[in-house]
Amino acid sequence: xxxxxxSYIRLLSQQIAGTEYKTAKEIVGWMGAMQAQDYPMAxxxxxxxxxxxxxxxxxxxxxxxxxxxxxxxxPTWHFVSADDxxxxxxxxxxxxxxxxxxRHKQLELSDDVLRKSNSIIEKALSTEKFLxxxxxAAEFAKANIKTSENRLSHLMFSAELEGLVCSGxxxxxxxxxxxxxxxxxxxxxxxxxxxxxxxxxxxxxxxCPATLxxxxxxxxxxxxxxxxxxxxxxxxxxSETIGTETYWLxxxxxxxxxxxxxxxxxxxxxxxLISYRNRSASLSLVDNRxxxxxNGLFRPVVVIDGQVSGLWKRTLGKNQVIIDTNFFQPQEKxxxxxIIEKVDKFESFFGKKTLINLVQ
Numbered sequence: 295x296x297x298x299x300x301s302y303i304r305l306l307s308q309q310i311a312g313t314e315y316k317t318a319k320e321i322v323g324w325m326g327a328m329q330a331q332d333y334p335m336a337x338x339x340x341x342x343x344x345x346x347x348x349x350x351x352x353x354x355x356x357x358x359x360x361x362x363x364x365x366x367x368x369p370t371w372h373f374v375s376a377d378d379x380x381x382x383x384x385x386x387x388x389x390x391x392x393x394x395x396x397r398h399k400q401l402e403l404s405d406d407v408l409r410k411s412n413s414i415i416e417k418a419l420s421t422e423k424f425l426x427x428x429x430x431a432a433e434f435a436k437a438n439i440k441t442s443e444n445r446l447s448h449l450m451f452s453a454e455l456e457g458l459v460c461s462g463x464x465x466x467x468x469x470x471x472x473x474x475x476x477x478x479x480x481x482x483x484x485x486x487x488x489x490x491x492x493x494x495x496x497x498x499x500x501x502c503p504a505t506l507x508x509x510x511x512x513x514x515x516x517x518x519x520x521x522x523x524x525x526x527x528x529x530x531x532x533s534e535t536i537g538t539e540t541y542w543l544x545x546x547x548x549x550x551x552x553x554x555x556x557x558x559x560x561x562x563x564x565x566x567l568i569s570y571r572n573r574s575a576s577l578s579l580v581d582n583r584x585x586x587x588x589n590g591l592f593r594p595v596v597v598i599d600g601q602v603s604g605l606w607k608r609t610l611g612k613n614q615v616i617i618d619t620n621f622f623q624p625q626e627k628x629x630x631x632x633i634i635e636k637v638d639k640f641e642s643f644f645g646k647k648t649l650i651n652l653v654q
Contacts, residue, residue: 300575301600309343318355323375326496335561357463385489424462424470494523503541511571557632
């Protein structure tokens with residue numbers, strides 16, 4: 295396996311180069327978790343990995359509670375399957391809560407304040423079922439709980455980590471919260487080792503080839519926990535070493551030639567990039583600065599033959615979508631033609647006429 299083949303295999307394992315999955319829940323379950331702080335882009339990330347996908351289909355799965363958007367693993371938003379939310383939270387929440395202690399101290403969010411806010415949330419959602427952040431902020435105001443200076447985000451973040459709340463359906467184009475136990479009753483429980491093994495199996499199957507350090511970054515686990523997780527499942531995987539890096543792959547993959555010439559327009563924060571600590575197989579150091587901002591903003595990317603080769607942006611109009619590309623280097627006409635061929639998929643997904651402007 296060469297460095298270039300790493301990217302080809304990831305396009306396959308992540309269901310970008312081809313898929314048989316038909317539902318959002320299947321894709322999110324396959325991936326284990328998908329970063330989702332940019333909700334529209336995260337829906338597109340799912341859609342690009344589905345057959346006959348539309349934005350409406352993905353949002354319907356979200357509104358039905360088949361996929362859940364919450365804070366799990368690293369302290370950021372992720373989509374996870376409803377089948378996985380409980381055991382994943384049990385595995386990762388404690389470590390995330392520990393990382394937030396100093397920030398909570400700065401915000402004067404003591405354990406007493408958090409207990410009080412959770413009580414308010416539970417009472418409000420028991421009555422109304424689905425409430426927006428603004429509606430819950432109004433409930434906090436009645437109890438004289440401060441929500442300024444990002445306190446509101448941390449109050450809700452803490453409630454998620456306690457397993458109290460998760461995402462509800464979109465209401466008037468706004469995200470809502472719901473009580474987790476009502477939205478997703480517990481159907482199965484895992485021991486810690488079972489959870490570690492399941493998370494590692496999902497990651498190294500859907501994101502391979504990947505290293506132990508990649509898994510540590512993606513999962514938010516400690517190095518000790520990640521090593522234990524890999525040890526539990528490695529008999530079902532093979533490893534290959536390139537330089538000082540050891541990559542793990544499922545037994546179904548072996549060295550050889552992967553994929554044909556391909557072009558993919560991937561959304562911001564797509565797992566193809568963000569799920570690896572070392573992204574050099576797909577993104578050069580020079581182009582990294584154009585792709586990832588200093589404050590960690592991941593931009594939508596054009597991936598040509600497994601390599602990040604440009605950026606794109608989307609403008610949504612009432613009746614059409616305009617996509618503008620910007621390549622890092624001049625591209626051949628064949629590449630331009632492959633991008634133009636993406637029009638049909640984007641039109642199907644957004645349900646609107648799509649125009650693509652190619653800029654060198």
